Amino acid sequence: MRNEAKVVAITGASSGIGEATARRLAADGHRLFLGARRTDRLDALGREIDEAGGTAAFRRLDVTDAADVRAFVAAARDRYGRVDVLVNNAGVMPLSPLDALKVDEWDRMIDVNVRGVLHGIAAALPVMRAQGGGHFVNVASVGAYEVSPTAAVYCATKYAVRAISEGLRQESDGTVRVTLVSPGVTESELAEGISDPAAREAMKAYRAVALPASAIAGAIAYAVAQPAEVDVNEIVVRPAASAQ
Numbered sequence: 001m002r003n004e005a006k007v008v009a010i011t012g013a014s015s016g017i018g019e020a021t022a023r024r025l026a027a028d029g030h031r032l033f034l035g036a037r038r039t040d041r042l043d044a045l046g047r048e049i050d051e052a053g054g055t056a057a058f059r060r061l062d063v064t065d066a067a068d069v070r071a072f073v074a075a076a077r078d079r080y081g082r083v084d085v086l087v088n089n090a091g092v093m094p095l096s097p098l099d100a101l102k103v104d105e106w107d108r109m110i111d112v113n114v115r116g117v118l119h120g121i122a123a124a125l126p127v128m129r130a131q132g133g134g135h136f137v138n139v140a141s142v143g144a145y146e147v148s149p150t151a152a153v154y155c156a157t158k159y160a161v162r163a164i165s166e167g168l169r170q171e172s173d174g175t176v177r178v179t180l181v182s183p184g185v186t187e188s189e190l191a192e193g194i195s196d197p198a199a200r201e202a203m204k205a206y207r208a209v210a211l212p213a214s215a216i217a218g219a220i221a222y223a224v225a226q227p228a229e230v231d232v233n234e235i236v237v238r239p240a241a242s243a244q
């Protein structure tokens with residue numbers, strides 16, 4: 001049985017968790033609006049969803065640009081008439097020890113992982129308030145609960161996403177739901193952005209046991225499917241065989 005159809009906008013939809021979430025939510029009958037920088041991938045994903053009987057459109061999106069995120073949300077609303085769910089999924093993970101002094105990479109993580117989520121909230125919250133309800137699904141990480149070597153800044157950004165999500169939940173009058181989804185090790189392209197050689201090698205071992213992105217998509221689909229009076233606040237998903 002299909003869930004009540006909703007309009008779902010997804011950032012970082014060109015690969016990994018975002019791509020898997022798009023496929024899952026389309027299969028559940030939701031109408032999708034996809035955003036990422038790699039429009040060739042979005043186009044291919046959109047065509048795949050359409051050919052399978054789903055509904056998807058896309059727009060190029062840079063979540064570090066507040067105006068671009070506003071335009072993305074506005075485009076989703078213009079196309080479908082409303083925005084029921086925003087999945088703030090875009091993220092980067094260029095791990096390195098602090099003494100490597102990769103300040104540009106620190107700034108990039110803050111811009112994408114923290115400001116990107118804030119830009120999404122700033123763009124979509126007025127839309128959701130005006131239409132009488134909505135749902136933010138913010139993708140964090142188990143790094144929102146623990147810190148490990150080479151991941152101090154990355155974990156700091158995910159702690160921030162957790163704090164922002166909880167603050168937004170507490171400030172809601174109940175019409176806007178907030179879900180934090182924190183994946184453990186998951187198959188994705190995140191590790192490809194690690195420029196520090198030692199951190200890159202360590203991550204290979206760390207990621208030896210990993211979840212498929214579809215597992216996280218399933219958790220997101222569960223939260224989205226709940227009735228309006230049910231707010232699933234936090235979901236942590238780890239590989240069963242991992243102690244991390």
